[in-house]
Amino acid sequence: MSRWLRSFGAFWYDFVIGDDWRGAAVVAVALALTALLVHAASVNAWWLLPVAVIAALGWSLRRATAGKP
């Protein structure tokens, strides 16, 4: 049962997160920050998530290609 649960979890991790968990982490943090800015500081931070996603993509690509010819 625990083996089945582990493979089920591994499948969903690979399915949604994939090769680089940092992208998903940046998305989660950016969404939390956006919600905080909107609800606690009344800042309509629509720009935060797009900027974070673009930066996360660049970071992830840099890591994937670093040291590779």
Added chain:
Amino acid sequence: MNSLPLVLTVFVACAVEAVEALTIVLAAGLTREWRSTLQGMAAALVVLAAAVAVIGPALTLVPLTGLRLAVGALLAAFGLQWLRKAILRASGYKDLHDEGAIYARQVAAAQAATGGGRRGVRDWYAFTLSFKGVLLEGLEVVFIAITFGDNQGDLGVAAAAAAAAVLAVAATGIAVRAPLSRVPENTMKFAVGVMLTSFGVFWGAEGAGVSWPGNDAALLAVVPAVILVALGYVALLRRTRAAGPPPATAAVERSTV
């Protein structure tokens, strides 16, 4: 919101997944035997239908804001994964997705595998290969169709687009009886990555409480912006790669998309 972007995104994404599932089914059917392969495919379709029947209506009970936040986060993460791989492929840092080569590998593995039946299935290998292939690729179809459909409040249209894509690919596969290696899969994956990321960003931010300038029309800026950024990264990586020594082998990564 106009449902055309929904239909196009779901159709293209589902067509890509269907092409991949078709490659596996053909390898199992033509190399091993068709009856067990079709049994495996049918079993996977039953599981997928059950997933749609349970998850689809359950999601409609979730408040739209919460749904958009959760689905936006998932789509943005999922889309980033697609886009990252598409950019690495387009810039030469990762092997292009080649259905012909994948088919050859699947055929070689199917020929080497031992035979034998189990639980009323004549060829267990063909059954499991087909079942896993259709289930795994089908889960991506279900995920994309349900998330897009529920968020747009049009699950029927999303389901129809997904079904049309699967039927179109299946009909073509039956007609040519070969993997659809001439389908421009890499370009389609790039386009799907752009759309998944764009919709994920749009819905995720909305779910977090922002009001987009121009409301839904903001997508008309978000999608081209993501395209431009992605193409920019491709150009940058190509330039970096061209400046370095020629690679001994292309980088190979695990891939579910």
